[in-house]
Amino acid sequence: MVTATPKKKPRFRLHPVALLNSQKLRRSFMDTYEQKSLFKYVIAIILLFLSIGSLFYTNYLVDKLEEREEREVRLYAKSLQYAINSQPGENFTVVMEVIEDAVNFYQIPAIYVDQNGFPQEKINMKFPKNSSRKEQEDIVNKSLAKMKQEHPAIPVEITGLGKGYIYYSNSFLLTQLRLYPFISLFVMLFIGYLAYLAFSSARKAEQNRVWVGLAKETAHQLGTPLSSLMAWVEYFRSEPSIDPSIAEEIEKDVIRLEMITTRFSNIGSVPTMKEEVVADVVSNFISYLEKRVSSKVKFYVSNELANGQTVLMNKNLFEWVIENICKNAVDAMAGVGEINVILQSPPLTKEIRIDISDSGKGMSKANMNKIFNPGFSTKKRGWGLGLTLAKRIIENYHSGKVFVKSSEIGKGTTFRIILNAKIIGEEELKKV
Structure with a gap:
């Protein structure tokens, strides 16, 4: 019979066989995108040799x-x-x-x-x-x-x-023949460009179907065990011989899983958008996140926006973006350093900028260009999907932009999120 809270909270560890399968799946996932990139280069080289x-x-x-x-x-x-x-x-x-x-x-x-x-x-x-x-x-x-x-x-x-x-x-024939290779090269490049657009559109449509299917299936699979866990929480609370703090800790994890389920459900369907005070959303979530990462990582939030500045957003998905970027920053700093979040808006514009800077190891220009590609990760166990999802959430659902503003090896990286703000009045806008 349980009578006391365990001294150390048990941690879930992935079974070695499951871990091996996960790593194999990740390698297969990344190899697929690398092979597609290699295929594009091969096609480009073939076209170049044909043209020459x-x-x-x-x-x-x-x-x-x-x-x-x-x-x-x-x-x-x-x-x-x-x-x-x-x-x-x-x-x-x-x-x-x-x-x-x-x-x-x-x-x-x-x-x-x-x-x-x-x-x-x-x-x-x-x-x-x-x-x-x-x-x-x-x-x-x-x-x-x-x-x-x-x-x-x-x-x-x-x-x-x-x-x-x-x-x-x-002769006219000779003049035309001199122009022929350049005309044919232009035609080949134009046809190649159209083919690339068609291929990219088809691939994006296929990726969208995969994302939606994966999200819906994940949300569906999480639903049943969550219901069961909630029932167990109620049972623990009703049992006088069990320490109530155990039920409270389990409930926190259940709430966390419910939030993850909601996020996946929103990815798999058209998310509900609401006017939210952007500074409150960011500050509250940073406070929540700060308690769940290394205590050696210090967070600083600087709000330069007008009071009550709102943005049309889906709060759950937007918090997911902040979480993905901040967790990448924590990994880049190896759990020790500072994360600075600055919210600002250029005067007389509808644009809100959120800069998230870390004091980590930084990244090369080559990695800056690939950081949002599906499957790209600098971590051994990373799937390379977090920033891809962040980009999708910001650009597809919030009509904004997210990119690497700057990065320097050994000094850190700054991500910038740009959102469209709702103008809240001339007097308040002048205060920005």
Whole structure:
């Protein structure tokens, strides 16, 4: 028969087999997300190699086509030179037509300039319909200036008169082919971006279903043993031979479990939101939490908000966020240090900022970018879900933001929560 409160409160210890299974499940959970990240990197590398390969192969084709076009223009220059220097009466009409057809086939714009620098022959030059002779001359001169910059002139020897020159530009086909790899790269990146958005949306939807299912199942599974425990509490109270303090201690743990059940139930459904005085919620919960962590951790709350400043929130879920961040801070400090909580609001805004700073070991920039990822944890037995849930609660349910404001190795970390406040009047807002 129990007659006195035990000197030392018994602690629950996980069975070694259950602990091993829990660690295996955690590793499996983290490996799943690591494999997904690895899969994304593999896909990105494959796309990069395909793009580079396409670029090099297209450049190879462009070089070959450019060489071919240069040969056609040189052949045209030789035929033109032969025709100019030929004896009167010789007929090169057929030969010139064949060569010009070859140049026209590739649509290579070319201009022959005589020994005096005046344009004479023009092929594959396009002029606007009904354009005047003056307008055509301007187009020819502009095209000639551009051709001089694109390719070296091909000389045409004129017997006894000096040299003429042929200038030319790349064909339309060659110009388009030069642009093709960049257009295809842009298209591939755009399609890849759309695929990434679709994949991310599908994955988030899947994660949401998992979160909801897990939360509902957890709340459901906790319901039956809680009812049984409450019955045992009432029984202990009704039994005169049992010390009443035992029932009180058990009831405290039952209330704690009921709060956890309520939190999971809220995660699994649309939570009820109420106007709450944010400073009171934070201060009261910090007082509650301070008694349940290491006595070597000191909490300091600085409230710079206007009196009665309220926020639309779900109190149970919001306290869960504070708890997750503070417990991570306690772990980072190895149970020894300070946690400072500052509540403030920039003047004339609807924004409330809650900064939670610790004097722990800090974190690297790489870890700062991954700290909210599901499955990421720096603790051996951590599941890496606490901060993920905190981010979900703040962003999805409270339409706010939570992020690592700053962190320095060996000095500590500051988390910032941003909430949308309810304006409580001009006079009180001026006091902020």
